[in-house]
Amino acid sequence: MAEHVFDAAMALRPDGPDRFVGHCGRSYWNAVGPFGGISAATMLNAVLQHPALLGEPVSLTVNYASGLAEGAFRILARAVRTNRSTQHWVVELEQAGATVLTATALTAIRRATWSGSDVPMPEVPSPGALPPADRMIPLEWLHRYDVLPVVGGIPKDWDGAENDGGPDQASLSRFWMRDRPERPLDFCSLAALADVFYPRVFLRRAFRVPAGTVSMTVYFHAGAEILRAVGSDFVLGQARGQFYHAGYFDQTAQLWSRNGVPLASSTQIVYYKE
Amino acid sequence: MAEHVFDAAMALRPDGPDRFVGHCGRSYWNAVGPFGGISAATMLNAVLQHPALLGEPVSLTVNYASGLAEGAFRILARAVRTNRSTQHWVVELEQAGATVLTATALTAIRRATWSGSDVPMPEVPSPGALPPADRMIPLEWLHRYDVLPVVGGIPKDWDGAENDGGPDQASLSRFWMRDRPERPLDFCSLAALADVFYPRVFLRRAFRVPAGTVSMTVYFHAGAEILRAVGSDFVLGQARGQFYHAGYFDQTAQLWSRNGVPLASSTQIVYYKE
Numbered sequence: 001m002a003e004h005v006f007d008a009a010m011a012l013r014p015d016g017p018d019r020f021v022g023h024c025g026r027s028y029w030n031a032v033g034p035f036g037g038i039s040a041a042t043m044l045n046a047v048l049q050h051p052a053l054l055g056e057p058v059s060l061t062v063n064y065a066s067g068l069a070e071g072a073f074r075i076l077a078r079a080v081r082t083n084r085s086t087q088h089w090v091v092e093l094e095q096a097g098a099t100v101l102t103a104t105a106l107t108a109i110r111r112a113t114w115s116g117s118d119v120p121m122p123e124v125p126s127p128g129a130l131p132p133a134d135r136m137i138p139l140e141w142l143h144r145y146d147v148l149p150v151v152g153g154i155p156k157d158w159d160g161a162e163n164d165g166g167p168d169q170a171s172l173s174r175f176w177m178r179d180r181p182e183r184p185l186d187f188c189s190l191a192a193l194a195d196v197f198y199p200r201v202f203l204r205r206a207f208r209v210p211a212g213t214v215s216m217t218v219y220f221h222a223g224a225e226i227l228r229a230v231g232s233d234f235v236l237g238q239a240r241g242q243f244y245h246a247g248y249f250d251q252t253a254q255l256w257s258r259n260g261v262p263l264a265s266s267t268q269i270v271y272y273k274e
Numbered sequence: 275m276a277e278h279v280f281d282a283a284m285a286l287r288p289d290g291p292d293r294f295v296g297h298c299g300r301s302y303w304n305a306v307g308p309f310g311g312i313s314a315a316t317m318l319n320a321v322l323q324h325p326a327l328l329g330e331p332v333s334l335t336v337n338y339a340s341g342l343a344e345g346a347f348r349i350l351a352r353a354v355r356t357n358r359s360t361q362h363w364v365v366e367l368e369q370a371g372a373t374v375l376t377a378t379a380l381t382a383i384r385r386a387t388w389s390g391s392d393v394p395m396p397e398v399p400s401p402g403a404l405p406p407a408d409r410m411i412p413l414e415w416l417h418r419y420d421v422l423p424v425v426g427g428i429p430k431d432w433d434g435a436e437n438d439g440g441p442d443q444a445s446l447s448r449f450w451m452r453d454r455p456e457r458p459l460d461f462c463s464l465a466a467l468a469d470v471f472y473p474r475v476f477l478r479r480a481f482r483v484p485a486g487t488v489s490m491t492v493y494f495h496a497g498a499e500i501l502r503a504v505g506s507d508f509v510l511g512q513a514r515g516q517f518y519h520a521g522y523f524d525q526t527a528q529l530w531s532r533n534g535v536p537l538a539s540s541t542q543i544v545y546y547k548e
Contacts, residue, residue, distance in 0.1 A: 058522050059489045059543050061335040063378050065355035065362040080366065080373040081339035086488070086545075088339040090364065090376055092354065099354040102364055104337050104376050106488055106543075110520040113548050116436075116478060118445045118515045162390075171392045204390060214360070214380055215333045217491045219524045219543045221517040241392045242528065243495040243536035246384040248332050250493045250539050252526060254516065262517040265524050267541045269333050269380075269493045271360075274387050 004183045005144060006192070009034075010042040012049055012075065020046050020075040024068050024095075028141040033067035035141035036213045037192030043091050043103040044191050046077040054079075054087040055109040056224055057187045061217045062103045069095060085109040110223055121260040124150045127176040127234045137198075143180070145196060148234070150174040154198060155206040163204055171200040171241035171251070182232035185263075187220060190227065193235060193255060194218045194266035200241030200251045201272045209272045214248070216268035222261065230257045247271060278457045279418060280466070283308075284316040286323055286349065294320050294349040298342050298369075302415040307341035309415035310487045311466030317365050317377040318465050320351040328353075328361040329383040330498055331461045335491040336377045343369060359383040384497055395534040398424045401450040401508045411472075417454070419470060422508070424448040428472060429480040437478050445474040445515035445525070456506035459537075461494060464501065467509060467529060468492045468540035474515030474525045475546045483546045488522070490542035496535065504531045521545060 003011075009027050012020040028038040040062040047053065073095040081088040086108040093101040130148040137154060152173030163170045177196050179189055199211040239253040253266040277285075283301050286294040302312040314336045321327065347369040355362040360382040367375040404422040411428060426447030437444045451470050453463055473485040513527040527540040 059337075061378060061489070061491060063333075063362055063380060065360075066357065080376060083340065086339075088337055088373065088376060090366070092364070099362065102354060102362060102378050104335060104378055104489075106337060108521070110522070113521050113546065114479065114483075114518065115520070116515075116518040116523075118474075118478070119517065200392075204392070205388065209388075215335070215378075215491075217335060217489075217541065219517075219522070219541075221519045221522070221524075223520060241390075242539050243393065243493075244388065244390040245495045245536065246389070246497060247382070247387050248384070248493070248495070249390075250495075252541070262519065265516050265541075267491060267493075267526070267539075272387065 006179055006183055006189060009038050010045045010188060012045055018076055018078050020049065020077065021072060022075065023072050024070055026070065026140060028144055030139055030141055036064060036216065037195035039068060039101055040195060040216060041188040041192040043093065043101060044105065044188050046075045046091055047089050047105050047107065048187065050077050050079065052079050053107060054082055055085065055107045057105060057220045058108045059106045059217065059219050060103060060191055061215065062101060063215045064101060064213055066100045068100050073100065117262055119254050121236060121256040122174060122238065124174055124236065130176065146178050146180045147196065148176040152203055155203060158206055158208055160205060160207045163206065171204045173197055173203065174236065174238045176234040177237055178232060178234045184232050185227045185230045185235065190220065190264050191218050193237060194253055194264055196237065197239035197251065197253055199270050199272065200239065201244060201249055204241055209274050211270055211272040213268050213270050216266065218264055218266045220264050222263045226261055233258055235263060280453055280457055280463060283312050284319045284462060286319055292350055292352050294323065294351065295346060296349065297346050298344055300344065300414060302418055304413055304415055310338060310490060311469035313342060313375055314469060314490060315462040315466040317367065317375060318379065318462050320349045320365055321363050321379050321381065322461065324351050324353065326353050327381060328356055329359065329381040331379060331494045332382045333380045333491065333493050334377060334465055335489065336375060337489045338375060338487055340374045342374050347374065391536055393528050395510060395530040396448060396512065398448055398510065404450065420452050420454045421470065422450040426477055429477060432480055432482055434479060434481045437480065445478045447471055447477065448510065448512045450508040451511055452506060452508045458506050459501045459504045459509065464494065464538050465492050467511060468527055468538055470511065471513035471525065471527055473544050473546065474513065475518060475523055478515055483548055485544055485546040487542050487544050490540065492538055492540045494538050496537045500535055507532055509537060
């Protein structure tokens with residue numbers, strides 16, 4: 001069976017202790033570099049491929065220091081602290097001798113405990129009842145996902161009409177999403193899905209200002225068993241903006257399985273030009 | 275004038291290129307190590323003291339790999355990428371030869387842009403109208419803050435009665451807070467304030483389960499001028515839990531000045547035992 005485009009894009013080859021090499025291609029290309037989600041997946045993949053790995057991902061922070069270019073890159077992934085049930089990672093990606101991405105991650109052996117949610121999955125129509133998104137922005141990576149907007153799709157009219165619809169609505173998107181072609185969900189693809197929401201400032205202002213994520217954090221609330229149960233089904237994601245000031249804004253996101261099981265939560269801070 | 279207890283606690287001495295030494299004392303002691311906020315402030319302080327610093331903090335992620343012990347520690351703070359207006363940092367703190375904390379940070383020269391907020395400051399009584407918090411948990415660091423709970427103070431009855439009051443209320447706290455004694459707000463003290471909210475799982479369950487932050491991210495939405503204008507006044511903070519599963523839950527937070535200017539947003543993931 002041919003390798004899935006996602007697996008090919010985040011593929012790494014060991015290159016000595018703590019070291020990996022990879023290659024950035026065009027399959028998830030965004031405007032001036034790859035989609036941030038595939039970069040996050042690649043950084044996490046270095047941790048998951050590492051022979052010293054303990055447990056499963058709990059948190060991941062990826063910092064976008066510069067645009068990754070097409071071509072080869074090197075990753076240094078260090079387990080800087082291994083405890084009885086937790087492990088802390090520092091990951092750095094270099095291209096042409098310069099740092100392009102940094103990341104920290106926590107992996108852990110998790111145990112059953114009390115569970116709960118203070119962010120219930122919103123009631124939305126099922127994926128089958130929704131048309132696919134209009135792809136009005138011609139970016140290669142958008143072809144790698146099936147995205148079904150429930151609310152908050154890309155604005156149709158870039159008329160600069162500020163959306164002041166209140167804190168719950170002004171920058172809210174709810175999307176059903178999955179890899180295209182379908183691929184069973186795992187930690188790396190979940191990390192990438194957390195970045196599928198376009199910059200909230202576009203929605204809030206109906207204005208396409210240059211913008212790009214500078215740091216993203218993903219918390220994994222589901223273990224491998226829950227992800228396996230999701231398989232290649234759609235997941236529901238919700239994103240909202242928070243504060244916009246002096247060139248940077250942040251947005252939060254939550255992702256659930258179709259039957260309402262929390263999978264991940266995420267936050268990111270995004271540069272915007274004006 | 276005597277050094278403020280906060281400045282003394284996060285004090286660092288240069289110790290060669292990219293290196294600092296510091297000392298962990300008892301002034302912000304929590305149950306089994308220092309309050310996570312003072313550790314976050316210390317990691318940020320290494321960046322802010324670094325001679326190569328460009329700009330002001332935009333984001334900070336601190337990972338708590340192990341408990342810091344009383345005594346000396348060493349910090350390695352590297353500017354791994356410096357662009358025209360942004361700079362990316364990797365910071366590692368060691369004690370007795372082992373990594374205890376890791377951090378990444380983004381600093382930047384910020385420019386005036388369109389501003390907005392999708393999370394308006396809630397309407398709450400002013401600090402003068404509120405009694406101080408009951409300090410029912412005897413922890414040294416709690417004496418370093420004036421905390422005035424509006425809602426969501428530490429439960430009075432640890433009766434294990436799950437609070438299912440809906441997503442907006444079940445794990446919501448709103449506090450006026452400031453350093454005690456008073457100290458003009460700066461980036462380091464703001465980072466620490468983002469960690470003043472006790473673990474949401476306590477509030478949600480009215481049950482004191484062992485719990486500790488394993489990773490915290492702070493986004494700075496205010497620059498130095500706005501912080502100077504706040505001075506040593508109270509700031510309003512709001513925190514809510516999101517998902518709780520298999521030993522880890524996350525909580526989000528927002529902080530505003532008294533007149534409603536967004537100062538910071540934050541998220542953290544917290545270990546809990548059962």
